[in-house]
């Protein structure tokens with residue numbers, strides 16, 4: 001009987017039992033669970049771990065062993081940790097923090113590795129430099145700077161007592177390692193140091209990796225080597241879908257590299273999406289590996305539409321019209337219920353780059369100003385950028401408490417953050433009432449900035465606080481706002497904040513960012529919140545939403561790794577694309593095809609693709625030729 005005839009919602013249920021068998025202590029079988037979007041890979045991971053807890057937890061605890069679960073984002077770490085009820089038998093982390101935890105005790109090995117690596121990098125750069133015809137051109141000057149910086153680091157290496165690393169931030173201190181170094185070193189140690197392998201096998205005899213298609217290839221190779229060297233002592237389980245490989249570090253054709261003696265269970269059902277969406281993602285996948293999914297029995301509906309729009313349209317207006325059209329087509333009014341209230345939206349809009357959300361949500365100027373500085377990127381996107389937290393973590397909550405008339409919350413924020421209510425100061429004070437009055441006046445003066453629906457600039461807010469001393473302001477802001485004479489009561493003591501501005505370019509970036517209206521901070525903060533109605537095509541990996549609108553616009557995205565224009569036939573392939581294709585290499589179109597698959601497969605019930613193009617005819621033709629959409633599902637706006 002074929003799979004089609006055998007369709008039932010329980011057809012893949014055997015996979016959970018099989019994996020529970022594979023990870024049974026004493027009879028380890030490493031495995032790769034390969035399955036498409038929405039097939040319940042993460043759900044299976046949780047199910048088998050819950051079962052393991054019931055059956056083997058005590059034995060594991062007695063021997064002080066844990067199961068390591070590695071996943072891609074901090075959000076996924078939190079989600080899996082929560083679903084496993086914070087049980088200490090599981091070590092759930094991102095690959096970066098997992099790697100750092102493994103290597104951080106080995107200071108001398110780290111030093112040696114960094115030294116050798118720096119020597120190699122310097123030698124390579126010097127060799128390239130020696131070939132340079134003009135030492136005054138930009139590339140040569142940049143290269144000379146890099147050689148100088150690396151040589152300086154080499155000299156300072158011996159003085160480092162302890163290396164540091166922050167998996168979630170920018171690592172800019174003298175003793176810090178960067179993300180690439182930590183992963184490369186971990187891979188090297190696992191491949192070359194028996195002690196490290198023994199350590200992993202002793203601590204984490206079961207190592208499970210979710211989203212393994214995007215896990216750094218060197219690490220995957222090292223883990224394969226380790227498992228093959230000690231198959232009885234370590235069980236490796238990879239969960240993944242090669243069609244969802246969207247980052248460049250992931251291992252190409254992972255499925256072909258799986259050791260022969262591994263188990264390779266497979267799932268066919270898509271539990272997430274309705275049939276029409278499953279059919280679409282099957283067709284998007286067709287050119288790549290022809291792996292097809294079935295939808296659940298009861299999910300036999302679903303709506304997909306392609307809206308082809310002129311690149312020069314008034315985009316935000318058009319997107320509002322499109323959600324209206326989707327409401328009409330699907331008869332689901334929640335498409336329409338998009339009131340521009342971030343966090344309260346029923347439609348998830350997927351953009352390619354963050355600035356597209358910044359433009360749509362109204363915090364573009366603030367965001368772009370700071371985005372000019374490459375070392376701010378991580379912090380800006382995860383909300384940890386030093387200097388911004390005074391606005392997002394102190395002033396915004398204060399403003400919110402005031403607007404909600406929540407006096408309890410307002411007092412709590414002041415007590416926690418204001419030096420004017422510092423408990424030591426109050427204890428020593430002879431007139432506490434006076435202190436409280438000063439604080440109240442400072443708060444009133446600050447809130448006054450928003451009176452009569454005004455929208456002060458961020459700088460207005462900073463200057464106000466500096467004047468009243470209501471909150472501590474990071475010292476780095478001082479060159480931007482006039483530093484008060486004979487007054488250093490406000491100097492921030494936090495080291496990282498002290499150093500957040502270190503160059504003239506950075507100063508200019510901040511000056512520009514701070515001159516924007518404070519409402520941009522509010523919107524930026526909304527964007528960072530989990531409930532934002534926007535997400536990037538890449539960032540929503542692993543997530544799902546009932547209604548999804550995918551925005552496609554290469555020009556606005558300004559990216560170079562993806563090209564929807566080429567995928568949709570609106571632009572010719574370049575000579576390099578053709579050469580890469582001929583050589584069987586991964587091309588930009590392949591990458592875009594996979595990204596498109598990830599974005600579309602997030603939708604459960606309804607999916608609107610909004611494609612901005614200069615060539616509507618070509619887009620429509622491709623969409624029909626690829627069999628992605630029916631004529632009746634395409635609207636040229």
Ligand SMILES: Nc1ncnc2c1ncn2[C@@H]1O[C@H](COP(=O)(O)OP(=O)(O)OP(=O)(O)O)[C@@H](O)[C@H]1O
Nearest residue numbers: 036037038039040041042043044271272541542543
């Ligand atoms: N056996 C099942 N029965 C019913 N629903 C399921 C089952 N397995 C998974 N689901 C549901 O299907 C959806 C997708 O599951 P999950 O996120 O685990 O899939 P995934 O394979 O990890 O997806 P992706 O690769 O797209 O991130 C979730 O809403 C989940 O609750």
